[in-house]
Amino acid sequence: MSGSGTDRRVDLDGDTVGRDLVALVLTVVELLRQLMERQALRRVDSGELSAEQIERIGNTLMLLEQRMDELRDSFGLLPEDLNLDLGPLGSLLPRD
């Protein structure tokens, strides 16, 4: 996945429309990732998961975050690029 991303980057460089689209898609993916993390924490807190399951979920989410970082880097995007301004509602993802 990151391989094809690197190949495609050549085409997208200098093409702001393509880059904006990538940023938008990655923003949505990032939103889902953060929601999954929250959901995972909620399930861990509820005590319904075994230690093994917790370990596995944590590992999956960690890999997902790494993948996300790599993907973002490969398109030359910064963490703060992945967000949407929803006007009076604030931003889609929390800004620190």
Place this chain on the structure above:
Amino acid sequence: MSVPAYTAPDETSTLATCAFAVHLAASGPGPFPPALSGHAGGGEPRVLDAGELALIVQSVPAAAFAGEALAERLQDPAELERCARAHHDVITAAARTGPVVPLPLATLYLDDTRAVAAVREREAQFTRLLNRLHRRTEWGLKVTSTPGAQPPADRPAGETDRRRSPADGRAYLDRVRGRQRDREHRHEAAWRAAERVYAVARRTAVEARRLRPQDPALAGAGARQLLNAALLLDHGTEARLRHAIDQLSTDPAIADQARIELTGPWVPYSFARLDEEAATDGLQ
């Protein structure tokens, strides 16, 4: 309402009356500064008597200010700015000698008679408002979070940890939890700081109201506007407010979280709304 606030000027009339503000007849603004020209293409600003009240108007070409033509012109940000500045300048000039109730931008009447009739119709409301605004000015109070004031220490550390112990899923979840908790604490502390500023500041004011937060882009990257408030202050009490704000600004519990910005004095736009008298968050 028998006299509509806006009536489409008919084709034959060339001039309409644009109203800026209402003031007490007794506190007339006197001669306007010569540089004050009001809206471009209009006549000189002048004062119309309306019994105990008076209003400041200007004759403007009806065609340029009629509903659709005006709406179209105001779509252009530069034109909108020119109009808003012209409007504001007249109101500021009028407010120098006494309280005024500013009217909305481009409040248009068919002619002077109708403008006067519209004001007379709401004389009691205008008088009540003007009395409340007498010898008072508006101050703006904004509190903005300071981005990176307390850098989340776990972020960089978390990244190195992650590379060093790639197998520990539970530790990762704990880091995520810590990150979220930190963010929540930071936000909570920032909101608390803003609430404290508002609580302290409004003690010096006759009235206070919260306004809608401004466009996040204006606050700067990573910053959030925590409070956008307007305060109505008695003349001569600004020093108390400034002193209170100075003290708050140097309080570490607030200085670490937020930046306080005080602006003014302004014509009390936020407190001079005829339609919103009930919405104020007043102490009276």
